[in-house]
Amino acid sequence: MRIDSRHYRTIWENADGSVEAIDQTSLPHRFETKRLASLDDAVAAIATMVVRGAPLIGVTGAYGLALAAAADPGDEAIEEAHSRLAAARPTAVNLRWALDRMRRLLLSAAPSDRRALAFAEAAAIADDDALCCESIGDHGAALICAAAAEHPGRPVNILTHCNAGWLAAVDWGTALAPIYKAARDGIDLHVWVDETRPRNQGASLTAFELSGEGIPHTVIADNTGGHLMQHGLVDLCIVGSDRTTRIGDVCNKIGTYLKALAAHDNGVPFYVALPSSTIDWAMRDGVAEIPIEQRDASEVTHISGLADNGAVTRVRVTPKGSPAANYAFDVTPARLVGALISERGVCAASEAGLRGLFPDLA
Numbered sequence: 001m002r003i004d005s006r007h008y009r010t011i012w013e014n015a016d017g018s019v020e021a022i023d024q025t026s027l028p029h030r031f032e033t034k035r036l037a038s039l040d041d042a043v044a045a046i047a048t049m050v051v052r053g054a055p056l057i058g059v060t061g062a063y064g065l066a067l068a069a070a071a072d073p074g075d076e077a078i079e080e081a082h083s084r085l086a087a088a089r090p091t092a093v094n095l096r097w098a099l100d101r102m103r104r105l106l107l108s109a110a111p112s113d114r115r116a117l118a119f120a121e122a123a124a125i126a127d128d129d130a131l132c133c134e135s136i137g138d139h140g141a142a143l144i145c146a147a148a149a150e151h152p153g154r155p156v157n158i159l160t161h162c163n164a165g166w167l168a169a170v171d172w173g174t175a176l177a178p179i180y181k182a183a184r185d186g187i188d189l190h191v192w193v194d195e196t197r198p199r200n201q202g203a204s205l206t207a208f209e210l211s212g213e214g215i216p217h218t219v220i221a222d223n224t225g226g227h228l229m230q231h232g233l234v235d236l237c238i239v240g241s242d243r244t245t246r247i248g249d250v251c252n253k254i255g256t257y258l259k260a261l262a263a264h265d266n267g268v269p270f271y272v273a274l275p276s277s278t279i280d281w282a283m284r285d286g287v288a289e290i291p292i293e294q295r296d297a298s299e300v301t302h303i304s305g306l307a308d309n310g311a312v313t314r315v316r317v318t319p320k321g322s323p324a325a326n327y328a329f330d331v332t333p334a335r336l337v338g339a340l341i342s343e344r345g346v347c348a349a350s351e352a353g354l355r356g357l358f359p360d361l362a
């Protein structure tokens with residue numbers, strides 16, 4: 001999408017064979033990119049959330065395998081790279097999906113062909129993601145347009161959680177893609193942006209994206225959404241997904257489940273936008289089966305921001321002696337999901353719904 005009227009993707013290949021990615025740990029106060037020249041660089045970028053968001057994690061994993069193949073195209077090196085990249089973050093299924101696709105292709109090719117093949121396949125995965133996300137935008141925009149027709153004379157109020165915009169993918173994004181498409185179609189809308197503690201992807205990344213697109217939005221504390229829904233100030237919710245099971249259970253950023261409960265209690269439509277690369281067809285019960293990443297406690301006990309002197313500063317927000325727990329995701333059962341918005345259309349959060357759209361994958 002656009003930053004200062006210049007189009008960007010979140011990740012791209014450099015002429016020297018390295019890979020470049022927007023460093024999302026610097027946003028919104030500094031725009032910086034990071035050069036990934038090795039498997040180690042790619043593993044670190046995923047683990048430290050320089051790149052984050054299920055689709056983007058998958059694409060970065062694909063490029064990480066390409067960088068590994070450039071260094072050593074042998075079978076053992078490919079397997080080792082697959083294993084290290086897969087372990088970088090456990091929850092988003094796109095990572096495993098992309099790595100398995102790359103490994104299948106590379107191990108079936110001659111080692112001498114693997115470097116070129118790997119970069120071409122990583123680029124194809126990136127291009128596919130951008131196309132899928134734009135299509136999610138088109139299908140989801142129809143839902144926003146329908147909500148606008150129900151509430152003439154005022155903006156459609158949409159609540160979103162975390163960042164599932166173009167920064168979470170290669171371009172367009174998932175949950176924000178319908179918002180971009182509807183806004184460009186002239187729909188009057190406003191977005192409630194959950195700050196999304198502890199990493200504040202909403203406050204720092206979603207707000208950055210919406211500002212760049214000129215979309216009206218209000219950043220809110222995570223615990224505000226239920227109150228807004230009780231007072232009729234939310235017409236629909238759209239969130240992303242890191243892993244959706246074949247029966248429609250949705251794993252997403254911590255706090256999503258609580259938003260879905262509030263939406264269900266207040267009759268607010270709760271939509272989940274995802275590409276098919278985020279569907280885990282091997283899983284059914286998301287609460288029981290999806291591995292929930294636990295990140296370092298320091299992400300809860302400390303926070304970073306821009307000091308009045310213009311320096312980015314990190315401060316402690318808890319007493320030194322207080323332990324902290326940092327669960328990065330939760331699972332929203334399918335019964336609380338109004339519909340899934342994919343690149344092939346909108347379906348019920350159910351096995352039948354997903355089979356109907358993806359008979360070739362189910």
Ligand SMILES: CSC[C@H]1O[C@H](OP(=O)(O)O)[C@H](O)[C@@H]1O
Pocket residue numbers: 052053054055161162163164165168169173174175201239240241242252253254328
């Ligand atoms: C379109 S996937 C976005 C998804 O990924 C985020 O997690 P993280 O920032 O930790 O990678 C969050 O769950 C978003 O909904």
